[in-house]
Amino acid sequence: MNKWIRGTNAAVLSLAVIGIFIVVSIFLNSTKNLQVDLTQNKKFTLSDQTTAALGALNTDVHILSLTSDQTDPYIKRQVVELVQEYKKRNGKITFDEYDLVKQPAMAKQYDVDPAGTLVVESGQQKKYINYYDMFIPGQQQGEYKFSGEEKLTQALMNLNSKDKSKIYFLSGHGEIPLNQMNLWQTGLQSANYEVKDLNLLREGKIPDDAEVLFIIGPSNDISDKEADLIKTYMNGKGKLYLALGFNKDMATKWKNLDALMATYSIQDQHAVAIEPKQSVLYDPLTIIPEYGYHDITKKLQDYNLLTMMTLAVTLGNDQPSADFPATAILKTTDKAYGETDLKQLADNSRSNKDASDVKGPLNLGYVVQTKDNKPKAVILGGSTFFADQVISQQGNRDFALNSVGWLQEQKDQVTIRPREGDALQQALLTGSQANLIFFGTVLIFPLLFLIVGGAIWWRRRKG
Incomplete structure (x- = not known):
């Protein structure tokens, strides 16, 4: 009789457990969006x-x-x-x-x-x-x-924006070709920009729908007529994004480029920034600028993302303009200097600090606004970090996109702090250790549980 009661109780308990499991399953299935993120870094919790x-x-x-x-x-x-x-x-x-x-x-x-x-x-x-x-x-x-x-x-969010901003990249002066800046171009297109090439010798004018004119890495000067076209464009609602290239004769051959920058109180110092060896990972011609406080660089500072510049031309703002106030956003340390002997630097790849060089700290990038605090220009001393083989390193791409976003007054920029990822842990096992883990989990432990369970069942059956 007792055995029958114990058997009945066991059957009822089993049915109760199964019933509870079914009810809980139905409940969880009805709340599809219910979830609890128990991961250390909250990787499944959206902002x-x-x-x-x-x-x-x-x-x-x-x-x-x-x-x-x-x-x-x-x-x-x-x-x-x-x-x-x-x-x-x-x-x-x-x-x-x-x-x-x-x-x-x-x-x-x-x-x-x-x-x-x-x-x-x-x-x-x-x-x-x-x-x-x-x-x-x-x-x-x-x-x-x-x-x-x-x-x-x-x-x-950009999918909801139907209007695309038209931006033009100037060519014909040794600039970095668009087909060598595919990663930046793709990023700009994803941010709702329509990117086009512009050769003024062929087109004869800057298109009326040009919202920003880009001049990236020119090694040669623009002509007098091109300078006049750009000046007329900038006197209106035009905006400029200028990132200088390198030419050992820039001091004598960059008349119009220098004049264009001087319009916004930026002086080309005709020197290349040299930073004493900061790291074994790069040479003194590669600069890791310090950031000036600005909307463009704030997120990069928060995330500790660095920007890299090579053959960067030093810039000055000795006579600030009331009409076009400028703010330095990229700087060197006070240990850096500007090499003015560009021929020696280009021919022999050598630099010796002397009295004629520009003393640090040096400025390598400015943003220019109007009197009404509207963005007008971004002027950088270097352009090599826009190229495909470099832009993906550290914060180069973010700086490039952030600076364009600031120039275009993008108010819908998304700022979500990246999630810290756990360092990947690797376990190095020998062949014998791998075999031990395999046989232990697949054979030994299952067999051990089977033997123990069988022994308990046999003992109860006999009892």
């Missing part, structure tokens, strides 16, 4: 800015993850998990993953970086986000910061 952007999204958005065997699986997993969080919070977002190797048609259609790219598209609009742009190296080996949420939320 208020993102939540608001997703709440305001009322158009269908298709997000594609395009990867290949060159994509780091750890990086891919974090990006995919982020997109899945966005998808959960707005039913208008669809998400698909494609392998560019297995699906070459997708590779041909989108022509993206095989290391991994997110494509955010809605109707005819497309925004591209490279995987590596979402990850910022940390201070120690293996550490990183994940800024994917900021990049993806900004892309979604």
Whole structure:
């Protein structure tokens, strides 16, 4: 009788447990958006800015993850998990993953970086986000910061903007070609800019729809007629983004470029910044500028992101203009100096500090405003960091995009602090250790539990 009662109790208890499990499962399934983020760095908790952007999204958005065997699986997993969080919070977002190797048609259609790219598209609009742009190296080996949420939320917000700003890159004076600044160009296009090349010798004028004129890395001077066209353009609502190149004869051959900068009280000191050896990672011609306090550099300072400049021309502002106040945003240390013997520097790659050199600290970049505090120009002493092979390092790309955003008074810039990523931990195992772990987890421990369970069952059966 007692055995029958114990058996009945066990059956009832089992049915109760199963019933509770079913009820809990139904409840959890009915609350699809209920989740608790228990991760150390809150990697699944979206910011208020993102939540608001997703709440305001009322158009269908298709997000594609395009990867290949060159994509780091750890990086891919974090990006995919982020997109899945966005998808959960707005039913208008669809998400698909494609392998560019297995699906070459997708590779041909989108022509993206095989290391991994997110494509955010809605109707005819497309925004591209490279995987590596979402990850910022940390201070120690293996550490990183994940800024994917900021990049993806900004892309979604830009999809709602129908008007594109027209910006033109001047060519014909040894500037860095647009096809060597693809990463910056892609970033500008994702930020809703329409990028075009402009050769004044061919076009004969600066287009009426030009909102910003870019002159990036000129090694030769502009002509007198070109200078007149640019002056007329700037006397109106035109804006200028000038980043100097290098020419050992700049002191005598850059008459019009110098005059253009002088309009905004910026003086070309005809010297190249030399910084005594700061690190074994780069030479004295590579400068890691200190930031002046400004909206362009504030986020870079907060995230401890550095900007790198090579062959940077030193700039001055000895006679400030009341009409066009200028603010220095890139500076060297007081140990730096400006090498004025440019021929020796170019011919022999050598620099010897002497009395004729410009004493540090030196200024390498200015922003210029109007009397009404409206952005008018960004003038930089260097341009090499815009090239594809350099711009992805540290904060170069962020500085490039931030400075354009400031010049265009972008009020909808998204600022979301990157999440600190845990340093990747690697365990190095010998072959015997790997075999021990395998046989222990697959054979020994399961067999041990089976033997113990069988012994207990046999003992109770006999009792």
